[in-house]
Amino acid sequence: MQLLVTPLLPTYAEAKNLLAVWDGLSRASVLSMRSSITGQTGTPQNPINWTTPDEWIDERLVGDDAKLANKIWKAGVNPRHTHGAYFFLERHELLKADSSGLYRMTDSGRLFIENDPMTMQRIDELQGLYALLDVVSVRAPAKSGAFFDEWANFVKAGSNYKRLNSLKAVFRYALVNLLDRGLIERKGSSYSITQNGAAHLDNRTVPSEAKAQRSIATSVQIYNEEQKKLLLDKVASMEPYRFEHLVKELLDAMDYEDVVVTKQSGDGGVDVVAKFQFGITEVTEVVQVKRQTANVGRQVLDGLRGSLHRFGAIRATIITTSGFAKACVSEALAQGAAPISLIDGGRLVELLCKYRIGVREQHLTLLDFDETYFDVPEEEIAE
Numbered sequence: 001m002q003l004l005v006t007p008l009l010p011t012y013a014e015a016k017n018l019l020a021v022w023d024g025l026s027r028a029s030v031l032s033m034r035s036s037i038t039g040q041t042g043t044p045q046n047p048i049n050w051t052t053p054d055e056w057i058d059e060r061l062v063g064d065d066a067k068l069a070n071k072i073w074k075a076g077v078n079p080r081h082t083h084g085a086y087f088f089l090e091r092h093e094l095l096k097a098d099s100s101g102l103y104r105m106t107d108s109g110r111l112f113i114e115n116d117p118m119t120m121q122r123i124d125e126l127q128g129l130y131a132l133l134d135v136v137s138v139r140a141p142a143k144s145g146a147f148f149d150e151w152a153n154f155v156k157a158g159s160n161y162k163r164l165n166s167l168k169a170v171f172r173y174a175l176v177n178l179l180d181r182g183l184i185e186r187k188g189s190s191y192s193i194t195q196n197g198a199a200h201l202d203n204r205t206v207p208s209e210a211k212a213q214r215s216i217a218t219s220v221q222i223y224n225e226e227q228k229k230l231l232l233d234k235v236a237s238m239e240p241y242r243f244e245h246l247v248k249e250l251l252d253a254m255d256y257e258d259v260v261v262t263k264q265s266g267d268g269g270v271d272v273v274a275k276f277q278f279g280i281t282e283v284t285e286v287v288q289v290k291r292q293t294a295n296v297g298r299q300v301l302d303g304l305r306g307s308l309h310r311f312g313a314i315r316a317t318i319i320t321t322s323g324f325a326k327a328c329v330s331e332a333l334a335q336g337a338a339p340i341s342l343i344d345g346g347r348l349v350e351l352l353c354k355y356r357i358g359v360r361e362q363h364l365t366l367l368d369f370d371e372t373y374f375d376v377p378e379e380e381i382a383e
Contacts, residue, residue: 003159004091004126007166008084009173011180016113017075018085019095023105025068027097030086033065037080050080084173092123121204128155130204132174133197136184138221140192144175147191220364228349231358235348236291236321243291244271246357247319251287253355269303273311284313290320296342298327305338317341319348 010018022030040060042048050056053073061069069079077085089095094109111119124130131154135147151174152167161167175191178184183197193201235243244261251259256274272287288304290296296318304316315338318324323344324332332340343351352358 003128003155005128005155005159005161005170006084006088006091006173007170008081008087009127009170009177010081010085010088011177012112013180014077015085015088015094017077018072018082019089019105019109019113021072021075021077022089022095022103023109025103026101027103028101029064029068030103033061033068033079034082034086036061036065037069038083050078053078053080092126117203118205124200127174127177128158129174129178130201131155132171133178133183133193133201136178136191137193137198137201140184141187141190143189144171144191147171147175227359228353231352232321232345232349234358235352236293236345238291240289240291244289247272247287247289249357250351250355253357254351256285269300269307270311270316273313283315284311286311286313286316288316288318290318290322292320293322295323295325296320296328297325298331301328301331301340305340308338313338315339315341317343319343321345321348 037060040048048056053069057066057069057073057079072079072082089109092108092112093106094112095103096106098104108119112123121130124133128151132147132151135150139146139150148168148171151171152164155161155167155170161170175184178197179186181196182194183200184191185194235246238246241261248259248261251272251274256276259272259274261272262270269288270286271289274285274287276283276285286304286308288300290300301318304318308314308316318340320343324342329342331337332342
């Protein structure tokens with residue numbers, strides 16, 4: 001299947017609004033308006049502000065270009081950002097120019113506006129949105145970066161998009177599309193599939209073996225999340241000094257050098273000292289660990305920052321099994337102060353899993369029937 005990935009994928013709400021506006025207009029008028037807008041580039045010293053269409057449309061456009069831009073803006077779409085929708089509507093043949101050059105909404109376009117299940121499914125398949133939703137369903141809750149590599153490999157295999165920067169741009173727009181449709185949700189910096197998203201996947205017409213594979217992947221995800229919870233519970237109940245040594249093991253695995261656990265008293269709040277090579281510079285970093293249930297407050301951060309000079313350190317990290325108070329988070333990277341990295345319980349577990357500390361990786365073998373093996377030409381059998 002050749003994907004028809006749109007570089008600046010619009011939300012479907014934006015695409016539907018523009019589809020209704022452009023239906024019956026000449027393709028030349030649409031291109032004229034877009035050209036009038038994109039031709040105004042500004043300069044680095046005097047950039048153009050496109051965020052307020054109410055102001056800039058009549059200031060920068062004239063005649064039919066201004067009329068069309070105002071019509072688009074009344075439909076809820078910023079006329080500056082129609083490039084992606086233009087390609088989307090044409091590539092999926094939702095809007096086509098007739099022999100006289102007028103745009104006409106196609107049958108597929110009408111079905112798209114009506115949310116016809118088969119039409120939406122076809123477009124989502126060709127845009128790679130089902131593939132992204134699949135990845136989110138298996139790997140969530142997680143930050144967006146956890147989904148990118150697997151989805152990018154899928155897009156590279158089925159489209160002309162190969163460059164990393166291009167794939168990242170396409171990925172961001174695809175993520176926004178799913179968010180806008182309520183198929184995924186974002187809490188903080190983590191993304192998860194919603195009930196509507198899961199239903200969208202379940203209603204998808206796919207081979208039974210593909211559904212079976214997704215079911216297996218979902219079961220693996222649920223099992224892994226249960227194991228991560230057990231790991232965090234165990235770490236949170238560890239004897240404090242043993243917890244410090246666990247952090248030492250983690251830093252060793254992360255290629256820190258000369259990692260030392262300090263004495264149990266008189267350490268000035270510093271529990272672990274380590275060195276790390278940044279290019280040609282060796283940096284000393286100190287770590288304070290907090291095995292507790294309450295969020296770590298700013299006073300802990302201030303105390304740790306005040307102890308840096310005792311160890312010749314220029315930065316520090318606080319690792320906790322809980323979380324961090326807002327004041328602590330806002331102060332961690334305060335301008336002009338030594339940077340303090342904050343690792344909460346969830347991030348700690350992810351690092352322990354990544355470096356295989358406290359967990360074992362088990363490999364399962366999944367067999368796929370290879371029908372192509374049996375497609376042997378008759379002449380080869382005769383030989």
